[in-house]
Amino acid sequence: MPAVIVLGAQWGDEGKGKATDQLGTRADYVVKYNGGNNAGHTVVVDGEKFALHLLPGGILSPACTPVIGNGVVVDLKVLFEEINDLASRGVDTSRLKVSANAHIITSYTRKMDSLSETTLGDKKIGTTGRGIGPTYSDKVSRSGLRIQDLFNEVELRAKVASSLSQKNILFKAYGVDPFDPEEVADELLSYAERVRPMVIDTTLELNNGLDAGRTIVFEGGQSTMLDIDHGTYPYVTSSNPTAGGACTGTGVGPTNIQRVIGVAKAYVTRVGEGPFPTELLDESGEWLREQGHEYGVTTGRPRRCGWYDSPVVRYSSRVNGLTDIALTKLDVLGGLEEIPVCVAYEVNGERVDEVPAFAADFAAAKPIYEYRPGWSEDISGCRTFEELPQAAQDYVLYLEEVSRCRMSVIGVGPGREATIVRHDLLD
Template sequence: MSGIIVVGTQWGDEGKGKATDQLGGDVAMVVKFNGGNNAGHTVVVDGESYALHLLPAGILSPNAIPVIGAGVVVDPDALFGEIEAMEARGVDCSRLVVSADAHVIAPYNRSFDKLNEVALGAGLIGTTGRGIGPTYADKMNRTGLRIQDLLDEDVVRARVIQNIQSKLRGFDPEEIPAEFKADFDIDATVAALVAYGERLRPLIVDSSLIVNRALDAGQKVLFEAGQAAMLDIDHGTYPFVTSSTAIAAGALAGVGVGPTKIDRVIGVAKAYTTRVGSGPFPTELHGEAGDHLRELGGEYGVTTGRARRVGWLDLVVLRYANRINGLTDIALTKLDVLDSFETIPVAIGYEVDGVFTPEIPVFQSEFSRAVPVYKEMAGWNEDITGVRRFEDLPQAARDYVTFIEDEVGTRISTIGVGQARDAAIVR
């Protein structure tokens, strides 16, 4: 057995897609286990950039079977749109399979997501409006629609009526914008979902069964997380989190495998920190400094195009992610983005109400007012994008990497030094 889990260690957008793609050529399956099309991965192959949302990064590895697991929420319209776009570029999507137990994002979930954000006003979470949260809520309320349910029109109709009626209960029909009203049309919604069920039929599998069989046969299986540790529903900066389990444990539940079948947990971390949406972010940079780092890193959302909030590397967050994921190693990305800095601050702890702590405060209210305590690291002020051996990095860059390892207590096995598929140092 050789199960490998790849997870994000910050607030997402760490480069998990590239890390998964780099490993994907050597695995039998790449399995997406949580989230939906609210997140995106960018992978660059032979100078071509591919933006992935619902499709696992393994879709770009011709020998790997891409699997959408039971813990994912699937918008059929978005899925088929992504498949068509990839096939138009010559990418073979015929290997893709989808769990019968994955839940479906219905049109009314997308509209309800957007309406709910408007209703929250100043207290908004900052969702992508893709219907992720409402779909997971339906799942927990046991009123959700699964992929397999789309093959039974009676089930679809009953669930659609139940969910639309419950979601509209809190809104005055006159106040719902016209653009959303079509998504609450029962007959049209049922017809659309049943049609998608027929298109999905050839892709539907028992994902737990096929993944366990591959592992039992000694094949490598890569489990790909959406989002990241600090956005995890239980362990992230609640309520400014995603609606699924985004840590390594989520791979087990989201696919249906046991912990004894996992050999390696790789945490992906940027050489600095970013987040999208609302919520605490101790090392965030504002003004000109933030704009400069954002432009250097190209920090704009793959899914939404939103400008990401940016800041220096936060080792408190990275130590926390290491603890709750049980990382075996770290893939450090975008080290090259720091090439031009004379000095690079790294947060080693926080001050909360004048008291130093090296750990994430247990109370969210304290985390929200945490002030980072920095160690200034020397910059290398040198282009490292062509470097492929650790020994060839400037001394200051090597010091930066080894300092992170020492502080976190986990080895850094790969270092990203550019966008291209091969722009990495493997140690």
Template sequence: MPALVLLGAQWGDEGKGKATDLLGGSVDYVVRYQGGNNAGHTVVVGDQKYALHLLPSGILSPGCTPVIGNGVVVDPSVLLSELSGLNERGVDTSKLLLSGNAHIITPYNVTVDKVTERFLGKRKIGTTGRGIGPTYADKINRVGIRVQDLYDESILTQKVEAALDVKNQILTKLYNRRAMAVDQAVEELLGYADKLAPYVADTVLVINQALEEDKVVLFEGGQGTLLDIDHGTYPFVTSSNPTAGGACTGAGVGPTKISRVIGILKAYTTRVGAGPFPTELFDEDGEALRRIGGERGVTTGRDRRCGWFDAVIARYATRVNGLTDFFLTKLDVLTGWEQIPVCVAYEIDGKRVEELPYSQTDFHHAKPVYEMLPGWSEDISKAKSFSDLPKNAQNYVKALEEMSGAPISAIGVGPGRDETIEINSFL
């Protein structure tokens, strides 16, 4: 059963789109299993750059069926806009499948997200303001709107009424905002029904039948391990489970069907939004990483916080995801440094700690313990094999592999589809 999970092993933005796209030609299905349009993948094909937010990266691979699973929260306007944009560029999007059980991001979810974040002020989480968290909250509170509800006006109206009973109390009495009208929300949501209908399917059945037929299915996570609602740097996390276990619940497959779990690992570390970040740099090196790496959020447009590679986080990602392989991206960005620091442990209250502390307080106070590795100055963007890399670049990769606890099976040496060194096949 060739089912693979591909996920971020840091705080997101590791280059998952490039990795998914690399596998796209050999994969029959690519399935997004969590998150929403708060995720973003940049895929470069030839001289064309595509910024994907909600759609699986497999949408760009002819012959591959892209699937939005039941664990994803879907903003219909964003989905339709993204499909339209790709169609205008000549990309065939007709094979997309959308789970009827996926939850809809409603207009009132977006409103609640924005006003809540503003209300928190200095205590804000750093959300994207796209309604992701409130939609997952509605799902858990059992007042959520699912895609299938768009095709039953009576059920849709009842559910919107139930959700707004509480939300309008909060909007008017706590935030001093105007109440939202039930009929207006229902009308807007019903307007998407016909446009989405060609894509709606029982994706759990489709995916499991594909696996039974020995098709290759790739499960693609958004965000990253350290943003997982259960296993990330809570509360500065997303509202879903980007870790490997999320693929089972978010796509409807059993864990015994997954044969490989691939973690995407940037050759340094970045994160967007608030929260602890032990190796964060506030000097010229941090600015250089941001500039050379083009570190700006695909979805948010915010500059990413940049720091050196953190092996403690990588080991943690290996453990909680059961990683079998790493795909190391953006190695080329590190070209030009004489020495490259790598965080091998933390110092907390004067003690050396080599594993991620479970206490949020300890993690906030963690100071990186660095090991210096020799850098390289040669251009590596044309390298086609591991032996083509300068010796110091090879040693850097080997050191990261040993520290992280899983083999590095592919290396990104540039943004292009063909700028990848494949050491071991993922299939």
């Protein structure tokens, strides 16, 4: 099983970090292929909690090589803050590899991000304000900075000056002090020698690894419904968290991919703005938030909470070609007498069984629920499917049926060990 993609099947925060970490203990490489430090993964190892933002989950597995692919945008200050934090806790970070073609987040793209959200007013996207979107915009407009530019000072200074010649006009128009190109370049160059040993041709490294029979886990940031092409546009991220993004974000071809694992919560959460048909704005939503500790790893923002939306997961299965689902946080639902599951929508008075193609229809969609019996038992100690209460087993099997994809792994707690494996994902 040489190449496996792990991605979010809903709106993010599904527990991809735990899934990637578990697979990473058995993989040779874990590769982050999109996004930047706008996403956060929480991993619990031996009771100790690690919050990863930019670093791949494989950084916590000593035998694994963690890789930041070319599809990622890198804030160098954040990268080294995260490395320093892990190193202070005894984690070996010397194995990290970074693509020479990954783009760099700068102080001025961070400022562009915050300005953009401010000017959008009530139509704001709800970004984390970390410069991700503007950095991808520079990449697409061919005015971005790449990691390899750090090693050519003359070229770097020229590129920064060229980019700021346009952006400073905009900053002045909004009453923001212009950026000094020399100061920006000096800051970026201060990281050059420290990052240099990490920088390689990651595409060559990964393909050579596949040729040698090594196992690669591709780790997606954000999630399917936040994909720039396939998500709830414009309330989306700036990259492709979907399975195709793993190929463009690493340079590994699709014929090498053996399995695509979608991570889905036993309910749903979302951060930021945008449509969310099953969102709960009552005490049920607050109960899910508190029971599931649904607050952003990166921002601390309370997450919007709702019941499981099977049309969304079916859509994710189609778009990504899912082979398996890793269902997380099943334990959070313990104590409910019954559990609603969205099986379709009502749109303009008509039943719609799949995610509508038109954004306006999805924004107007009202959930149609079916109800499943709940359970009161504590399931956090269960390690086989048969140990689960019958109602919990039935709930999982029902989700498998309405999602049209097998539930191969079930999370019953935050720790690595709190997992039920029905089908081995690296078999």
